Amino acid sequence: MMPAEVVVLIAGVIYKRCTLNDRGTKLRKAILSTCICFGTLPIAEVKADAEVGDVELGAYLSAECVTCHQTNAETDGIPQIVGLDPNAFVDAMLAYKTKQREHPIMQMMAGRLNDEEIAALAAYFNALE
Protein backbone atom coordinates (compact mmCIF):
# COMPACT_ATOMS: atom_id res chain seq x y z
CA MET A 1 0.00 0.00 0.00
CA MET A 2 1.09 3.49 -0.80
CA PRO A 3 1.91 5.71 2.17
CA ALA A 4 -0.85 8.11 3.09
CA GLU A 5 1.31 11.12 2.39
CA VAL A 6 1.84 10.15 -1.21
CA VAL A 7 -1.80 9.36 -1.84
CA VAL A 8 -2.86 12.69 -0.42
CA LEU A 9 -0.24 14.52 -2.41
CA ILE A 10 -1.34 12.86 -5.63
CA ALA A 11 -4.95 13.56 -4.77
CA GLY A 12 -4.03 17.15 -4.06
CA VAL A 13 -2.29 17.57 -7.39
CA ILE A 14 -5.16 16.03 -9.29
CA TYR A 15 -7.60 18.14 -7.35
CA LYS A 16 -5.80 21.34 -8.17
CA ARG A 17 -6.04 20.53 -11.85
CA CYS A 18 -9.81 20.31 -11.66
CA THR A 19 -11.61 23.25 -13.13
CA LEU A 20 -13.67 25.49 -10.92
CA ASN A 21 -16.88 24.58 -12.69
CA ASP A 22 -16.68 20.88 -12.49
CA ARG A 23 -14.77 20.24 -9.35
CA GLY A 24 -17.06 17.72 -7.75
CA THR A 25 -17.25 15.16 -10.50
CA LYS A 26 -13.67 15.39 -11.66
CA LEU A 27 -12.42 15.30 -8.14
CA ARG A 28 -14.44 12.23 -7.29
CA LYS A 29 -13.27 10.39 -10.39
CA ALA A 30 -9.69 11.39 -9.76
CA ILE A 31 -9.73 10.32 -6.15
CA LEU A 32 -11.53 7.13 -6.97
CA SER A 33 -8.96 6.14 -9.53
CA THR A 34 -6.18 7.03 -7.14
CA CYS A 35 -7.72 4.84 -4.51
CA ILE A 36 -8.29 1.99 -6.92
CA CYS A 37 -4.61 2.13 -7.83
CA PHE A 38 -3.11 2.57 -4.43
CA GLY A 39 -5.58 1.35 -1.86
CA THR A 40 -7.34 3.36 0.79
CA LEU A 41 -6.22 6.31 2.83
CA PRO A 42 -5.53 5.46 6.47
CA ILE A 43 -6.94 8.60 8.01
CA ALA A 44 -6.05 7.76 11.56
CA GLU A 45 -2.39 7.63 10.64
CA VAL A 46 -2.22 11.06 9.12
CA LYS A 47 0.56 12.96 10.80
CA ALA A 48 0.48 16.51 12.04
CA ASP A 49 2.05 17.78 8.89
CA ALA A 50 0.72 20.63 6.83
CA GLU A 51 1.03 18.63 3.62
CA VAL A 52 -0.96 15.63 4.78
CA GLY A 53 -3.63 16.98 7.07
CA ASP A 54 -6.92 15.14 7.42
CA VAL A 55 -9.01 17.08 4.93
CA GLU A 56 -12.37 15.90 6.20
CA LEU A 57 -11.50 16.87 9.76
CA GLY A 58 -10.29 20.16 8.33
CA ALA A 59 -13.60 20.66 6.57
CA TYR A 60 -15.48 20.16 9.83
CA LEU A 61 -13.18 22.44 11.80
CA SER A 62 -13.26 25.07 9.06
CA ALA A 63 -16.92 25.70 9.81
CA GLU A 64 -15.65 27.55 12.86
CA CYS A 65 -13.34 29.77 10.76
CA VAL A 66 -15.87 30.75 8.11
CA THR A 67 -18.17 32.41 10.64
CA CYS A 68 -15.75 35.34 10.37
CA HIS A 69 -13.46 34.60 7.41
CA GLN A 70 -15.40 35.05 4.19
CA THR A 71 -14.68 32.31 1.69
CA ASN A 72 -15.85 34.02 -1.45
CA ALA A 73 -14.91 37.67 -1.23
CA GLU A 74 -11.79 39.74 -1.05
CA THR A 75 -11.72 41.61 2.23
CA ASP A 76 -9.45 44.25 3.61
CA GLY A 77 -10.11 43.32 7.23
CA ILE A 78 -10.37 39.72 8.40
CA PRO A 79 -7.99 38.01 5.97
CA GLN A 80 -8.85 35.55 3.23
CA ILE A 81 -7.62 32.09 4.24
CA VAL A 82 -8.86 30.06 1.31
CA GLY A 83 -5.95 28.78 -0.72
CA LEU A 84 -3.38 29.84 1.86
CA ASP A 85 -0.07 28.03 1.61
CA PRO A 86 -0.27 25.24 4.20
CA ASN A 87 3.04 26.08 5.79
CA ALA A 88 2.12 29.73 6.12
CA PHE A 89 -1.19 28.64 7.63
CA VAL A 90 0.52 26.41 10.20
CA ASP A 91 3.06 29.09 11.07
CA ALA A 92 0.34 31.67 11.61
CA MET A 93 -1.70 29.36 13.81
CA LEU A 94 1.30 28.41 15.91
CA ALA A 95 2.22 32.08 16.31
CA TYR A 96 -1.28 32.80 17.62
CA LYS A 97 -1.29 29.72 19.78
CA THR A 98 1.97 30.69 21.46
CA LYS A 99 0.72 34.29 21.69
CA GLN A 100 3.61 35.60 19.61
CA ARG A 101 1.09 37.09 17.23
CA GLU A 102 -1.48 39.52 18.59
CA HIS A 103 -5.19 39.04 18.27
CA PRO A 104 -7.42 37.94 21.13
CA ILE A 105 -9.89 35.97 19.01
CA MET A 106 -7.23 34.19 17.00
CA GLN A 107 -5.15 33.44 20.09
CA MET A 108 -8.24 31.90 21.64
CA MET A 109 -9.26 29.94 18.55
CA ALA A 110 -5.75 28.68 17.77
CA GLY A 111 -5.14 28.03 21.46
CA ARG A 112 -7.40 25.03 21.49
CA LEU A 113 -6.28 23.44 18.23
CA ASN A 114 -3.80 20.59 18.47
CA ASP A 115 -1.17 19.91 15.81
CA GLU A 116 -3.31 17.42 13.95
CA GLU A 117 -6.20 19.86 13.81
CA ILE A 118 -3.99 22.69 12.57
CA ALA A 119 -2.59 20.42 9.87
CA ALA A 120 -6.09 19.36 8.93
CA LEU A 121 -7.21 22.96 8.53
CA ALA A 122 -4.09 23.86 6.57
CA ALA A 123 -4.70 20.99 4.16
CA TYR A 124 -8.37 21.81 3.79
CA PHE A 125 -7.97 25.52 3.10
CA ASN A 126 -5.10 24.81 0.74
CA ALA A 127 -7.24 22.35 -1.19
CA LEU A 128 -10.08 24.87 -1.50
CA GLU A 129 -7.79 27.33 -3.31
Add this chain to the structure above:
Amino acid sequence: MTWNRRKFLGAATGALSAPAVLAEGSGKPRVVVIGGGAGGATAARYIAKDSDGAIDVTLVEPSQVYFSCFFSNLYIGGLKSIDEIGHTYGALAAKYGINVIHDWAVAVDRVGKNVTLAGGQVLPYDKLILSPGIDFVEGSVQGWDLSAQNKMPHAYEAGSQSQLLRAQIENMPQGGVFAMVAPPNPYRCPPGPYERISMVAHVLTTTNPTAKIIIADPKPKFSKMALFEDGWATYYPGMIDWIGEDFGGGDVSVDPDQMTLVIDGEELAVDICNVIPAMKAGRIAEIAGVTDGRWAPVNSADMSSKTDPDVYVLGDASQQGDMPKSGFSANSQAKVCANAVRGALTGSRMFPPRYANTCWSLIAVNDGVKVGATYEATEEKIARVDGFISQVGEDVTLRKTTYEESENWYAAITGDMFR
Protein backbone atom coordinates in the same frame (compact mmCIF):
# COMPACT_ATOMS: atom_id res chain seq x y z
CA MET B 1 -16.21 27.39 -3.24
CA THR B 2 -17.92 24.16 -2.30
CA TRP B 3 -16.83 20.73 -3.22
CA ASN B 4 -18.03 17.53 -1.88
CA ARG B 5 -16.00 16.73 1.16
CA ARG B 6 -17.98 13.77 2.27
CA LYS B 7 -17.59 12.07 -1.05
CA PHE B 8 -13.95 13.04 -1.21
CA LEU B 9 -13.17 11.21 1.96
CA GLY B 10 -15.89 8.67 1.41
CA ALA B 11 -14.23 7.70 -1.82
CA ALA B 12 -10.77 7.92 -0.38
CA THR B 13 -11.52 5.77 2.63
CA GLY B 14 -13.97 3.48 0.87
CA ALA B 15 -15.41 2.97 4.32
CA LEU B 16 -18.67 4.86 4.56
CA SER B 17 -20.94 2.97 6.84
CA ALA B 18 -24.53 2.26 5.84
CA PRO B 19 -27.19 4.85 6.61
CA ALA B 20 -28.39 4.46 10.14
CA VAL B 21 -31.92 5.56 9.39
CA LEU B 22 -33.99 5.54 6.26
CA ALA B 23 -37.32 7.25 6.06
CA GLU B 24 -40.15 4.89 5.31
CA GLY B 25 -41.35 5.11 1.75
CA SER B 26 -38.89 7.63 0.42
CA GLY B 27 -35.34 6.58 -0.27
CA LYS B 28 -33.88 9.46 1.65
CA PRO B 29 -33.86 10.42 5.30
CA ARG B 30 -35.80 13.59 6.01
CA VAL B 31 -34.81 16.55 8.12
CA VAL B 32 -37.28 19.31 8.92
CA VAL B 33 -35.88 22.57 10.26
CA ILE B 34 -38.26 25.03 11.92
CA GLY B 35 -37.05 28.63 11.83
CA GLY B 36 -34.78 30.14 9.18
CA GLY B 37 -32.63 32.33 11.41
CA ALA B 38 -29.09 32.11 12.71
CA GLY B 39 -29.51 28.52 13.95
CA GLY B 40 -32.01 27.10 11.46
CA ALA B 41 -30.66 28.54 8.21
CA THR B 42 -27.13 27.45 9.13
CA ALA B 43 -28.21 23.94 10.08
CA ALA B 44 -30.29 23.50 6.92
CA ARG B 45 -27.48 24.81 4.73
CA TYR B 46 -24.78 22.64 6.26
CA ILE B 47 -26.83 19.46 6.22
CA ALA B 48 -27.87 20.00 2.60
CA LYS B 49 -24.44 21.15 1.43
CA ASP B 50 -22.46 18.41 3.12
CA SER B 51 -24.82 15.55 2.38
CA ASP B 52 -24.98 16.50 -1.29
CA GLY B 53 -28.55 15.40 -1.84
CA ALA B 54 -28.45 12.33 0.40
CA ILE B 55 -30.80 13.98 2.89
CA ASP B 56 -34.10 15.70 2.15
CA VAL B 57 -33.96 19.04 3.95
CA THR B 58 -37.07 21.17 4.46
CA LEU B 59 -36.84 24.60 6.03
CA VAL B 60 -40.02 26.11 7.47
CA GLU B 61 -39.88 29.88 7.93
CA PRO B 62 -42.83 32.30 7.67
CA SER B 63 -40.83 35.32 6.46
CA GLN B 64 -39.62 35.75 2.90
CA VAL B 65 -36.89 38.05 4.18
CA TYR B 66 -34.87 37.49 7.33
CA PHE B 67 -33.98 40.79 8.96
CA SER B 68 -31.10 39.99 11.26
CA CYS B 69 -31.26 41.33 14.79
CA PHE B 70 -27.49 41.49 14.58
CA PHE B 71 -26.65 44.88 13.10
CA SER B 72 -30.27 46.03 13.59
CA ASN B 73 -28.94 48.46 16.20
CA LEU B 74 -26.67 49.88 13.51
CA TYR B 75 -29.74 50.32 11.36
CA ILE B 76 -31.40 52.21 14.24
CA GLY B 77 -28.23 54.30 14.51
CA GLY B 78 -28.51 55.23 10.83
CA LEU B 79 -25.33 53.34 9.90
CA LYS B 80 -27.03 50.59 7.87
CA SER B 81 -30.04 50.53 5.60
CA ILE B 82 -32.87 48.07 6.20
CA ASP B 83 -31.89 46.28 2.98
CA GLU B 84 -28.40 45.70 4.29
CA ILE B 85 -29.76 43.62 7.15
CA GLY B 86 -32.34 41.73 5.05
CA HIS B 87 -31.58 38.28 3.60
CA THR B 88 -33.60 35.99 1.38
CA TYR B 89 -33.78 32.22 1.10
CA GLY B 90 -33.29 31.87 -2.66
CA ALA B 91 -29.78 30.45 -2.55
CA LEU B 92 -30.74 27.85 0.06
CA ALA B 93 -33.34 26.54 -2.38
CA ALA B 94 -31.44 27.03 -5.64
CA LYS B 95 -27.90 26.14 -4.62
CA TYR B 96 -28.42 23.52 -1.96
CA GLY B 97 -31.76 22.01 -2.93
CA ILE B 98 -33.42 22.87 0.37
CA ASN B 99 -37.20 22.80 0.26
CA VAL B 100 -37.98 26.24 1.69
CA ILE B 101 -41.59 26.56 2.84
CA HIS B 102 -42.79 29.98 3.91
CA ASP B 103 -45.29 29.07 6.58
CA TRP B 104 -45.61 28.68 10.35
CA ALA B 105 -45.16 25.35 12.05
CA VAL B 106 -48.15 25.04 14.38
CA ALA B 107 -47.93 21.50 15.74
CA VAL B 108 -45.34 18.79 16.28
CA ASP B 109 -46.28 15.14 16.70
CA ARG B 110 -43.17 13.55 18.19
CA VAL B 111 -44.73 10.08 18.24
CA GLY B 112 -45.87 10.15 14.63
CA LYS B 113 -42.75 12.18 13.78
CA ASN B 114 -44.35 14.94 11.77
CA VAL B 115 -44.87 18.69 11.77
CA THR B 116 -48.12 20.45 10.86
CA LEU B 117 -47.99 23.83 9.18
CA ALA B 118 -50.53 26.65 9.48
CA GLY B 119 -51.49 25.98 5.86
CA GLY B 120 -52.46 22.43 6.83
CA GLN B 121 -49.55 20.58 5.27
CA VAL B 122 -48.03 17.74 7.29
CA LEU B 123 -44.28 17.14 7.01
CA PRO B 124 -42.86 13.82 8.16
CA TYR B 125 -39.34 13.84 9.58
CA ASP B 126 -36.61 11.51 10.76
CA LYS B 127 -34.85 14.35 12.56
CA LEU B 128 -36.44 17.62 13.58
CA ILE B 129 -34.44 20.78 14.25
CA LEU B 130 -36.08 23.64 16.13
CA SER B 131 -34.52 27.08 16.00
CA PRO B 132 -37.51 29.36 16.53
CA GLY B 133 -35.73 32.10 18.45
CA ILE B 134 -37.60 33.81 21.26
CA ASP B 135 -41.04 34.85 22.34
CA PHE B 136 -41.85 37.26 25.16
CA VAL B 137 -43.04 36.24 28.60
CA GLU B 138 -46.55 37.57 29.03
CA GLY B 139 -47.01 39.99 31.89
CA SER B 140 -43.30 40.44 32.51
CA VAL B 141 -43.61 44.22 32.10
CA GLN B 142 -46.78 45.41 33.77
CA GLY B 143 -49.03 47.28 31.35
CA TRP B 144 -47.32 45.95 28.22
CA ASP B 145 -48.34 43.15 25.88
CA LEU B 146 -47.86 42.49 22.18
CA SER B 147 -50.87 44.64 21.32
CA ALA B 148 -48.87 47.63 22.61
CA GLN B 149 -45.80 46.95 20.47
CA ASN B 150 -46.87 49.57 17.96
CA LYS B 151 -46.76 52.28 20.62
CA MET B 152 -43.96 50.89 22.72
CA PRO B 153 -41.84 48.79 20.36
CA HIS B 154 -39.48 46.05 21.54
CA ALA B 155 -37.47 45.97 18.31
CA TYR B 156 -36.07 42.71 19.63
CA GLU B 157 -37.19 40.90 16.52
CA ALA B 158 -35.82 42.89 13.62
CA GLY B 159 -37.70 44.30 10.63
CA SER B 160 -40.82 46.44 11.00
CA GLN B 161 -40.18 46.81 14.74
CA SER B 162 -36.72 48.24 14.06
CA GLN B 163 -38.19 50.55 11.41
CA LEU B 164 -40.81 51.76 13.85
CA LEU B 165 -38.29 52.51 16.58
CA ARG B 166 -36.02 54.34 14.15
CA ALA B 167 -38.95 56.44 12.89
CA GLN B 168 -39.95 57.27 16.45
CA ILE B 169 -36.41 58.48 17.19
CA GLU B 170 -36.39 60.60 14.04
CA ASN B 171 -39.68 62.21 15.06
CA MET B 172 -38.97 62.68 18.74
CA PRO B 173 -39.61 66.22 20.02
CA GLN B 174 -36.55 68.30 20.86
CA GLY B 175 -35.43 67.69 24.42
CA GLY B 176 -37.68 64.63 24.68
CA VAL B 177 -37.18 61.45 26.69
CA PHE B 178 -36.23 58.06 25.25
CA ALA B 179 -36.80 55.28 27.79
CA MET B 180 -35.79 51.66 27.63
CA VAL B 181 -37.13 48.88 29.82
CA ALA B 182 -34.24 46.40 29.74
CA PRO B 183 -34.86 42.65 30.08
CA PRO B 184 -33.92 40.28 32.91
CA ASN B 185 -31.42 37.46 32.31
CA PRO B 186 -31.28 35.25 30.35
CA TYR B 187 -32.18 36.97 27.10
CA ARG B 188 -31.00 37.17 23.51
CA CYS B 189 -27.82 39.16 22.96
CA PRO B 190 -26.62 40.29 26.40
CA PRO B 191 -24.96 43.51 25.09
CA GLY B 192 -27.85 44.18 22.64
CA PRO B 193 -29.86 46.68 24.73
CA TYR B 194 -26.74 48.67 25.57
CA GLU B 195 -25.44 48.75 22.02
CA ARG B 196 -28.90 50.02 21.15
CA ILE B 197 -28.64 52.80 23.73
CA SER B 198 -25.28 53.75 22.20
CA MET B 199 -26.79 53.95 18.74
CA VAL B 200 -29.81 55.93 19.91
CA ALA B 201 -27.47 58.36 21.69
CA HIS B 202 -25.36 58.57 18.55
CA VAL B 203 -28.42 59.74 16.58
CA LEU B 204 -29.76 62.06 19.26
CA THR B 205 -26.40 63.74 19.84
CA THR B 206 -26.67 65.25 16.38
CA THR B 207 -30.42 65.53 15.81
CA ASN B 208 -31.66 66.21 19.31
CA PRO B 209 -28.79 67.07 21.64
CA THR B 210 -30.94 68.07 24.62
CA ALA B 211 -32.83 64.76 24.61
CA LYS B 212 -32.45 62.36 27.54
CA ILE B 213 -32.15 58.59 27.66
CA ILE B 214 -33.33 56.57 30.66
CA ILE B 215 -32.78 52.85 31.10
CA ALA B 216 -34.79 50.96 33.70
CA ASP B 217 -32.91 47.73 34.27
CA PRO B 218 -33.87 44.79 36.49
CA LYS B 219 -30.20 43.68 36.60
CA PRO B 220 -27.47 44.90 38.95
CA LYS B 221 -24.95 44.91 36.09
CA PHE B 222 -24.83 44.12 32.39
CA SER B 223 -22.63 42.79 29.63
CA LYS B 224 -19.56 44.93 28.77
CA MET B 225 -20.80 47.40 31.40
CA ALA B 226 -17.45 49.12 32.03
CA LEU B 227 -16.90 49.52 28.28
CA PHE B 228 -20.34 50.97 27.64
CA GLU B 229 -20.26 53.30 30.64
CA ASP B 230 -16.83 54.56 29.65
CA GLY B 231 -18.00 55.13 26.06
CA TRP B 232 -21.21 56.83 27.11
CA ALA B 233 -19.30 59.25 29.34
CA THR B 234 -16.92 60.02 26.48
CA TYR B 235 -19.32 60.41 23.57
CA TYR B 236 -22.68 61.24 25.11
CA PRO B 237 -21.90 62.98 28.41
CA GLY B 238 -24.92 63.67 30.61
CA MET B 239 -27.37 62.12 28.16
CA ILE B 240 -27.80 58.58 29.53
CA ASP B 241 -29.19 57.67 32.93
CA TRP B 242 -29.01 53.96 33.84
CA ILE B 243 -31.24 52.89 36.72
CA GLY B 244 -30.21 49.43 37.86
CA GLU B 245 -31.78 46.95 40.22
CA ASP B 246 -30.45 48.76 43.31
CA PHE B 247 -32.40 51.87 42.42
CA GLY B 248 -35.65 50.13 41.56
CA GLY B 249 -34.93 49.58 37.85
CA GLY B 250 -36.70 46.22 38.09
CA ASP B 251 -39.88 47.67 39.53
CA VAL B 252 -41.54 49.12 36.45
CA SER B 253 -44.90 49.45 34.79
CA VAL B 254 -45.92 51.23 31.61
CA ASP B 255 -49.04 52.84 30.20
CA PRO B 256 -48.80 52.80 26.41
CA ASP B 257 -51.86 55.03 25.92
CA GLN B 258 -50.59 57.72 28.26
CA MET B 259 -46.94 57.18 27.28
CA THR B 260 -45.88 56.95 30.88
CA LEU B 261 -43.37 54.78 32.67
CA VAL B 262 -43.36 54.18 36.40
CA ILE B 263 -40.00 53.30 37.91
CA ASP B 264 -39.96 52.37 41.58
CA GLY B 265 -43.20 54.29 42.18
CA GLU B 266 -42.14 57.40 40.30
CA GLU B 267 -44.09 58.28 37.16
CA LEU B 268 -42.34 59.70 34.13
CA ALA B 269 -43.80 61.06 30.88
CA VAL B 270 -41.78 59.61 28.01
CA ASP B 271 -41.72 60.25 24.27
CA ILE B 272 -40.42 56.85 23.31
CA CYS B 273 -40.57 53.68 25.37
CA ASN B 274 -38.56 50.72 24.08
CA VAL B 275 -39.90 47.82 26.12
CA ILE B 276 -37.78 44.68 25.97
CA PRO B 277 -39.70 42.12 28.02
CA ALA B 278 -38.45 38.88 29.60
CA MET B 279 -37.94 36.13 27.04
CA LYS B 280 -38.61 32.45 26.56
CA ALA B 281 -38.10 29.88 23.81
CA GLY B 282 -40.13 30.43 20.65
CA ARG B 283 -43.59 29.02 21.23
CA ILE B 284 -43.24 26.05 18.89
CA ALA B 285 -40.63 24.56 21.23
CA GLU B 286 -43.23 24.57 23.97
CA ILE B 287 -45.85 23.13 21.62
CA ALA B 288 -43.39 20.38 20.69
CA GLY B 289 -43.14 19.56 24.39
CA VAL B 290 -39.39 19.94 24.64
CA THR B 291 -39.26 22.88 27.05
CA ASP B 292 -38.75 22.79 30.78
CA GLY B 293 -39.78 26.16 32.13
CA ARG B 294 -38.95 28.89 29.63
CA TRP B 295 -36.26 27.13 27.58
CA ALA B 296 -35.56 23.79 25.93
CA PRO B 297 -32.80 21.79 27.66
CA VAL B 298 -30.37 20.10 25.25
CA ASN B 299 -27.48 17.67 25.39
CA SER B 300 -24.16 19.45 25.06
CA ALA B 301 -22.70 16.86 22.69
CA ASP B 302 -25.02 17.48 19.75
CA MET B 303 -27.80 19.95 20.74
CA SER B 304 -30.37 17.13 20.85
CA SER B 305 -33.29 17.71 23.16
CA LYS B 306 -33.12 16.12 26.60
CA THR B 307 -36.70 15.01 25.95
CA ASP B 308 -36.36 13.42 22.52
CA PRO B 309 -33.19 12.25 20.73
CA ASP B 310 -34.71 12.93 17.31
CA VAL B 311 -35.41 16.58 18.08
CA TYR B 312 -32.64 19.19 18.24
CA VAL B 313 -33.00 22.70 19.60
CA LEU B 314 -30.62 25.45 18.53
CA GLY B 315 -29.91 29.04 19.37
CA ASP B 316 -31.86 31.26 21.69
CA ALA B 317 -34.55 28.68 22.41
CA SER B 318 -32.12 26.14 23.81
CA GLN B 319 -30.89 25.85 27.35
CA GLN B 320 -27.38 24.56 26.91
CA GLY B 321 -25.18 26.05 29.60
CA ASP B 322 -22.70 28.88 29.34
CA MET B 323 -23.08 30.15 25.78
CA PRO B 324 -24.81 33.53 25.47
CA LYS B 325 -27.90 33.68 23.28
CA SER B 326 -26.34 35.15 20.16
CA GLY B 327 -26.38 34.70 16.42
CA PHE B 328 -22.77 33.56 16.59
CA SER B 329 -23.65 30.94 19.21
CA ALA B 330 -26.66 29.72 17.21
CA ASN B 331 -24.49 29.39 14.09
CA SER B 332 -21.82 27.51 16.03
CA GLN B 333 -24.37 25.15 17.59
CA ALA B 334 -25.98 24.57 14.19
CA LYS B 335 -22.74 23.20 12.75
CA VAL B 336 -22.28 20.74 15.60
CA CYS B 337 -25.89 19.67 15.20
CA ALA B 338 -25.57 19.36 11.39
CA ASN B 339 -22.56 17.09 11.76
CA ALA B 340 -24.40 14.90 14.27
CA VAL B 341 -27.63 14.74 12.25
CA ARG B 342 -25.80 13.90 9.06
CA GLY B 343 -23.77 11.26 10.85
CA ALA B 344 -26.87 9.66 12.33
CA LEU B 345 -28.76 9.66 9.04
CA THR B 346 -26.08 8.78 6.50
CA GLY B 347 -23.26 7.28 8.53
CA SER B 348 -20.93 10.13 7.62
CA ARG B 349 -17.94 10.72 9.84
CA MET B 350 -18.74 12.44 13.13
CA PHE B 351 -16.44 14.78 14.96
CA PRO B 352 -16.37 15.98 18.55
CA PRO B 353 -18.45 19.09 19.24
CA ARG B 354 -16.75 22.47 19.50
CA TYR B 355 -18.39 25.74 20.19
CA ALA B 356 -17.36 29.38 20.10
CA ASN B 357 -18.87 32.83 20.32
CA THR B 358 -17.83 36.43 19.78
CA CYS B 359 -20.15 39.41 20.19
CA TRP B 360 -19.11 42.77 18.80
CA SER B 361 -20.84 45.96 19.90
CA LEU B 362 -20.61 49.44 18.53
CA ILE B 363 -20.40 52.25 21.10
CA ALA B 364 -19.94 55.11 18.64
CA VAL B 365 -18.97 55.42 14.99
CA ASN B 366 -15.76 53.44 14.52
CA ASP B 367 -15.58 52.54 18.20
CA GLY B 368 -16.19 48.81 18.40
CA VAL B 369 -15.65 46.42 21.31
CA LYS B 370 -15.92 42.66 21.56
CA VAL B 371 -16.27 39.79 23.97
CA GLY B 372 -15.74 36.16 23.10
CA ALA B 373 -15.20 32.67 24.43
CA THR B 374 -14.69 29.06 23.46
CA TYR B 375 -16.76 26.27 24.96
CA GLU B 376 -16.66 22.51 25.34
CA ALA B 377 -19.29 19.87 25.90
CA THR B 378 -19.22 18.44 29.40
CA GLU B 379 -21.61 15.86 30.85
CA GLU B 380 -23.63 18.57 32.44
CA LYS B 381 -23.62 21.44 29.95
CA ILE B 382 -21.77 23.46 27.32
CA ALA B 383 -19.06 24.91 29.52
CA ARG B 384 -16.87 27.95 28.95
CA VAL B 385 -13.19 27.18 28.46
CA ASP B 386 -11.40 30.39 27.58
CA GLY B 387 -12.33 33.95 26.70
CA PHE B 388 -11.43 37.58 26.27
CA ILE B 389 -13.00 41.02 26.40
CA SER B 390 -11.98 44.42 25.01
CA GLN B 391 -10.43 46.76 27.56
CA VAL B 392 -11.34 50.26 28.65
CA GLY B 393 -8.81 52.76 27.30
CA GLU B 394 -7.83 50.92 24.09
CA ASP B 395 -6.53 53.22 21.39
CA VAL B 396 -8.76 54.51 18.64
CA THR B 397 -7.06 52.50 15.91
CA LEU B 398 -7.74 49.24 17.69
CA ARG B 399 -11.37 50.23 18.27
CA LYS B 400 -11.77 51.08 14.60
CA THR B 401 -10.21 47.78 13.58
CA THR B 402 -12.57 45.99 15.94
CA TYR B 403 -15.53 47.69 14.29
CA GLU B 404 -14.25 46.80 10.82
CA GLU B 405 -13.84 43.24 11.99
CA SER B 406 -17.50 43.17 12.95
CA GLU B 407 -18.42 44.28 9.43
CA ASN B 408 -16.41 41.40 8.03
CA TRP B 409 -17.98 39.03 10.51
CA TYR B 410 -21.46 40.17 9.49
CA ALA B 411 -20.74 39.52 5.82
CA ALA B 412 -19.22 36.13 6.64
CA ILE B 413 -21.91 34.82 8.98
CA THR B 414 -24.79 35.90 6.78
CA GLY B 415 -22.98 34.25 3.86
CA ASP B 416 -22.59 31.15 6.01
CA MET B 417 -26.35 31.17 6.63
CA PHE B 418 -27.80 32.22 3.29
CA ARG B 419 -25.33 32.03 0.38
